[in-house]
Amino acid sequence: MALHGGSWAAAAAERERRGEAYVLATVLSTAGSTPREAGAKMVITGEDSWASIGGGQLEFLVLQRARALLADGEARQQVTGIPLGADARQCCGGSVSVLFEVIRPGVGDVVVFGAGHVARALVPMLAELAFRVRWVDNRAELLAAPPAAVCAEHLADPLDALPTLPDGAELLVLTHDHDLDYRLVHALLADYRWRNVGLIGSRTKAERFRTRLARDGIPAGLIDRLECPVGLAAVPGKRPMAVAIAIAAGLLQRQGGDSDAIRGDALDWRQLRRLLEHATE
Known part of the structure; x- marks a missing residue:
């Protein structure tokens, strides 16, 4: 574990850019002799x-408490009083109140495997x-210029x-592949510890995969959790952007965004596109 100097504001901004959860610890108040001011x-x-x-x-x-809060996995705020006596092994004799703010940037974690045409249309939209x-992806050249907020990772496997x-x-x-x-x-x-697993492909591919998964010992209940074809069925078209919009709309629906507006077989392409364009404003 490393302690870095520099601006807390710059560090927080970089965590936001990376989509990385963090705690902002702030001295709210002090009493008596303390090492830092409110x-x-x-x-x-x-x-x-x-x-x-x-x-x-x-x-x-403070580091211990912050990391315990991060491990809970929820965004929350908590104020803790810390006397600077024997328990803190400091001789200041005062006390501090510290505000812990657990910040989890973004609306949810999405991991995209693959950097083909659909993924390249989808990833900027998700960001x-x-x-x-x-x-x-296992092709470094396709991950060379990801959107600023996206963590791109080249792995041979x-x-x-x-x-x-x-x-x-x-x-x-x-x-x-x-x-x-x-x-x-x-x-x-x-x-299986995920919210959803989506696989790109046709219904024929889905059936072939499900048959093979069953043969290879995956329980039927888990196979049923595989979403293939992936994305909201109300979006027509097979072009990369159409598929990307269908996937993004499905993610928004599961995240509980504008689910009432997204749900329904009667919704056409133009309505979905307007909805997603509005969501990115």
Whole structure:
């Protein structure tokens, strides 16, 4: 774990850009002798911290509390009073009240496997819609210029990303390789801790994959969780942008956004496009 100097504001802005959860710890009030004044701030993640609210055991206790709150997985605020006596191993004799703000940027975690035409249309749209996007592919050249808020990751084998994926994420398998698609889907269903697993492809591909997954020992209840074809069926068309809009609309529906406006077979392409354009303003 590393402590970094510099501006807490710059650190917070970079966490927002990366879509990384963090805690903003602020000294709300002080009494007696204290190492820092009210208003001092620091930014804390699971592995790092930036700026300082006084150092020593006080800061150690703040880091511990902040990381415990991060581990809970919820955005929340909490005020904690810390006396600077024996428990804090500091001789100031005063006390501080610290505000902990757990900040989880974006509206949800989305992991996109693949950087083909559909993914390249979809990923900027998801970034504009404030999803926390991780984009994984085994072709470095296709990830060379990702949108600023997107975490792009080149891996020779995209399955290597699985151990570090966040629980409850939306998983989208959009690769150029059917064998890689299958290996990803099999591994994701075998360790199911996601909100949804979507696979690009036709109904014929879906049936072939489901038959093969059953033969390879994936329980029927987990196979039923695979969404293929992926995306909102109300969006017509097979062009990359049409498929991307269908996928984005489905994500918005599950995230509980404008679900009433999105739901319904009568909704046509133009209505969905206007809805998504409005959402990115």
